[in-house]
Amino acid sequence: SSSAADYVTDGSSGRSYANYTVFKGKAALSMSPLLPKFRKLESGASKVEKNGVVLLTFWPAIGQRKYDWQKKQIFALSPTELGSLISLGPAEHCEFLHDPSMKSSLEGQVKKSLSITPLGNDSGYFVNLSVVNTVEKTNERFSVPVTRAEFTVMRTAFSYVLPHLMGWDQAVRPRQANTPASPLKQ
């Protein structure tokens, strides 16, 4: 339900970018966390307005160790979808369906489907993305085999960022008020 356009960020100073990328025979898959958006309240406090996501980016191989970034497709994983990945058993699969134009006049034009299916023998998963454009009659498919070691990196990194995407790291951050600028004892 989250579209990637919501997460285009300006390059303001202090911002750091990091991803985890696997390059495979037919495509590359990169993932990176995007922060939640906070809204300033009247009281001076702030509140999570929109959860963060982990952005998956797929782009195709066009030769040996050459990939075409122009043909990339993205998929934004919500906290609950991350929860599904984190708890995925070795022989289990899952699938998420997104419409990047949901609740707009273009709803239903593009259908994105991300599916994760086991490679077998607890050796990892296929991460598959299908992007169907019903108007342009196109269907782009990506399939990236991810080893168990790579999936463990994903699971560990997703578990780490999940509370941050929900803003819980900020909610449990010690308040400034604990170290007041005004003296306590006079």
Add this chain to the structure above:
Amino acid sequence: SSSAADYVTDGSSGRSYANYTVFKGKAALSMSPLLPKFRKLESGASKVEKNGVVLLTFWPAIGQRKYDWQKKQIFALSPTELGSLISLGPAEHCEFLHDPSMKSSLEGQVKKSLSITPLGNDSGYFVNLSVVNTVEKTNERFSVPVTRAEFTVMRTAFSYVLPHLMGWDQAVRPRQANTPASPLKQ
């Protein structure tokens, strides 16, 4: 044993609020962490006086995708109760009983019971709250089915905040004294 009234917080600047909410057919369930309270010692150090909690808020559906926030009921989970949830097996259940007026003259008037029961097939849990008021003769019940993916988000977020609710993040925070304002070598 913790009552929600203990955790009403002022909206001072720097405070951040975040929750995780699931909207289901008959009710919605929202959860958010609340920080421990520290007490300043004579020495200048501080000590946890009261552990933080995760606040669960239930409120009923009153139509399709409409929920009545006025009829909300809350339940505050202590660190040990969070430990119970974090380690809950797929086919296990647990129950917690709270009296919001414990040790006051109103003790026994209101009984809150939170129970978590498996949906079956490792597909998640029912989170049930019952609030019985023996004086007003009311009994409010909420039952929210939580998928395995959603429960994984809860478990991951609860594991993350648990040390913060106990103040252990502060106890292992590097001391200011490590970077003294006064010069070391002169």
Add this chain to the structure above:
Amino acid sequence: SSSAADYVTDGSSGRSYANYTVFKGKAALSMSPLLPKFRKLESGASKVEKNGVVLLTFWPAIGQRKYDWQKKQIFALSPTELGSLISLGPAEHCEFLHDPSMKSSLEGQVKKSLSITPLGNDSGYFVNLSVVNTVEKTNERFSVPVTRAEFTVMRTAFSYVLPHLMGWDQAVRPRQANTPASPLKQ
């Protein structure tokens, strides 16, 4: 091998104390993390000189809900001992032996033994401390039953503090040099 005396800390400002305590029929058990000690190097960098510990404190019940803090005994868990507890299976047990005077003239006078034994049915553990003083001919014993929920809190909190006790949180902290005081572009 670590003695508690090594971890007596001054109450300098900025220091925070936090513990997790369970009160049971015959004794209470409290645990709290203590930071590692860093040594300043010539280069200006610093290095962990001594790992932190989790301090366990036992003190006996002397009546209903009354405990005698004066009779407390302590046991300091090293990182590797914490690793043993974190990975302890439901039906497994473990034991650690400490001599608080090791490598001193008093070596062998006092023997501390901490053992963790299962309660059965995956319902938790007994945490037992025995302190034998061969000179004073005393033998103090504490046995505290810890529920699975409580042990999960311990395991979660121990896993959280472990990297901090080893100083790894400081080793992966972004360096000041990343945001130099001197301007980058002139």
Add this chain to the structure above:
Amino acid sequence: SSSAADYVTDGSSGRSYANYTVFKGKAALSMSPLLPKFRKLESGASKVEKNGVVLLTFWPAIGQRKYDWQKKQIFALSPTELGSLISLGPAEHCEFLHDPSMKSSLEGQVKKSLSITPLGNDSGYFVNLSVVNTVEKTNERFSVPVTRAEFTVMRTAFSYVLPHLMGWDQAVRPRQANTPASPLKQ
């Protein structure tokens, strides 16, 4: 594929070093995390240019409790290799091959192999390093038995640092822009 030379760091102030070391009969094994490298972008933001690693250092015993640091050999574990270790089952083994001079004129001269093999009965692992120099006709071997408790410390510490080695801690760090220096309401 990462060589240790890439990770030699200056001792600038603010830098902290920490390791976890096990001393065994024939050799000692020490591990410590090394931060990723960030590159400053034109926009003022920064981006991970090179992932961090966990550096393993082996050095041989030359007597009882005496070890020869001069004869040390190192092996740098990448995030994906850490993922492999973190998810290693009790009866499983894994092996990594590194060429410290890969893509240079010396490629193929030195071959490093790190293998982890179970001790049996879920009691831990052997961590073995072999460094073969095909020009100098040398073959140095180290084998360090690691108990389950020690491996749990490694797994816990590796899981903790993994997101930091990938720079994800920086990517989810609250932006300075959230607390602007310029006033919001005038």
